[in-house]
Amino acid sequence: MPSEIIFAVEEAPEGGYIAVALGYLIVTEADTIAELREMVRDAVCCHFEDGEWPPVIRLADD
Numbered sequence: 001m002p003s004e005i006i007f008a009v010e011e012a013p014e015g016g017y018i019a020v021a022l023g024y025l026i027v028t029e030a031d032t033i034a035e036l037r038e039m040v041r042d043a044v045c046c047h048f049e050d051g052e053w054p055p056v057i058r059l060a061d062d
Helices: 033-047
Strands: 004-011 017-021 027-030 056-060
Touching: 004 033, 017 033, 027 033, 033 056
Parallel strands: 004 056
Antiparallel strands: 004 017, 017 027
């Protein structure tokens, strides 16, 4: 199990935000940063088996 997963965050051309996991095939989008945080958590839970997801999830906008 990885200790953390980092998502690169960009503003979507059509509005809202897109988050792409670095090193994993996980992508999600939302209208607001608050919604994006929820969508990222949900996407990570769906990607990893129960209890196997990393304890730290970071959003990076650099």
